[in-house]
Amino acid sequence: MQKRGQALVLIALVFAAFLALLALAIDGGNAYAQRRRVQNAADAAALSATRRLWEIRRQGGSEADLLAAIQEAVNAHGAFNVDGQPNRFEASYTDEGGNVLGPIGSGVILGNARGVQVMVINRFDTFFAGVFGFDPMEVRAMATAVYHPATACAFALFAESNLRAEFPTLRVYAGGVHAGTELTLRWSGVIQGPCEYGTSANIEFGVQCQGGRIQAPFQPLPDLYAASNFAPGGSLWNAYTGNRYCIRPQDPAQSIVLDAHPAGATEPSSNQCITAQRVRLRDGLYYLEGNGRVIRSQGQAAIGATVTLAATGSLILDDSNNRYELQPALNDPQRGAPLLVAGQAITITAPNFWWIGSILARNGPVRLSTTVQAWSDRGAIYGKMLNLGGGLLQLTFDPSVCPAGTAQVELLR
Incomplete structure (x- = not known):
């Protein structure tokens, strides 16, 4: 009987060990x-x-x-x-x-x-x-x-096709320039970044490209903004918390005039669309259905405003007597700092033009002509083509004026 009891204990121990091994194998797996x-x-x-x-x-x-x-x-x-x-x-x-x-x-x-x-x-x-x-x-x-985070733009001046910049003094700080086809830089100055070109480069010896002269493959114009983003209900219209103006022209064949003079123009109505041909230029975001033109109808003074102007057509700033001093109303680390956005061309003609923000002509050229100077402490110019000229262009590139691009997401574990 004693041996039989010892055998039962031994069998129990073996069975327990077997269950433990089974648990380890099955439950461990x-x-x-x-x-x-x-x-x-x-x-x-x-x-x-x-x-x-x-x-x-x-x-x-x-x-x-x-x-x-x-x-x-x-x-x-x-x-x-x-x-x-x-x-x-x-x-x-x-x-x-x-x-x-x-x-x-x-x-x-x-x-x-x-x-x-x-x-x-x-x-x-x-x-x-x-x-x-x-x-x-x-x-x-x-x-x-x-x-x-990634920025949607990497150059101070970008043209999908030709880029021409002719100034006695041309200074581009903290960035480079890109021309999809022909690049022309005259007469003297310094580009702190690379001077990229697609087919040919005419860079006079008075212009220094500190990042080198580089022949680069074709790049399409980055899709920075669309005019529809600024329309009522659009992402950037919704993102802006200040005064938002939507203007439709009485005569679609004529430009909507944004007048910086305090009298003689229709007052815009915030957060709604109105139909008018001449509207008072106030601080805020403007969405223009058609072409837009900025002037000061009377007096000789600076045209100054904190605005973001987006037009489905072209934008013209052509005051030959007054200087422009413009900075963006919409200024966000993720959405950028758009100043002028046109579905077609942008034309700027003034003795002096100072700005902050990005300038984008989605389907047309950017033409800039200043008799004295154009300068930006924080800006960029993008268009299908750039034709820039005048006394002086001084531009400090800051990629934060562009909308943020697609971010790279990394798994660190």
Whole structure:
């Protein structure tokens, strides 16, 4: 009887060891599979939330959108808790290096956040490990993703075809120039970046290209803005919180005149469209259906305004007596600082022209002619063709005047 009892104990021990090995093999393998699935869910959630963070920076949104993006990505990977509920997760904001800044869930998106860290927590049933008190089991997986902002423009002066700049003094700081076909730079000056050209370059010896002369492949005009973005209901119309004006011409064959003189013009109505031919130029965002022209009908003084002018046709600034002093009404780190946007051409003729912001002619040339000088402390000029000339052009390039391009999203783990 004693030997028989000893055998039963031995059999029990062997059976327990067998169950332990079975639990290790089956439940351990299951835990590994669950861990891999949860890691995939964490990766997808971090990437999805980071892309959504970038979109919120550009188009608006809330923390609820981030949380929804995380939950959707987690659920899409089919990992659920033992009670059938979606996996629990913890999420935090990170900087561009992946360093945690604070938790997501406070209701406010941190201004310096450039990424999202997500930890997914999954509890699952076991097969045999429950015999030893391990039921349910839990696995965790963490992933971090960050975005790297990209600018939509990389040159101070960009022409899809010919670029001609003829000035006794030409100075382009912190940037270069690009001509899709012929590049002409005369008579003296300095370009701190590269001088790129598509087919030929006529650069006089008085002009220094500090970034070198480079023959480059064709690049289409970047899709920085469309006039429709500034129309009522458009993304940039909605983004601007100041006075917004929509003007339709009484005679579509004539330009809408924006008059900087305080009298003799129709007062625009904020946040609605009016039909008029001559409208008072005030600070704010203007959407013009057709061609637009900016003048001062009386008096000799600077035409100064904080405006963003967007026309479906062409824009003309041709006051031969007064100087222009313009800076953009819409000035946002993600949306850029558009000043003049035309569906067709932009023509600027003035003794002095000072501006901040980007100038874009989507389907036509930019023509700039100043008898004295044109200068910008922070700007860029883009068009199908550029024809620039006068006494002096001094332009300091700043890519932040352009809308942010598509961000690169990186998974750091």
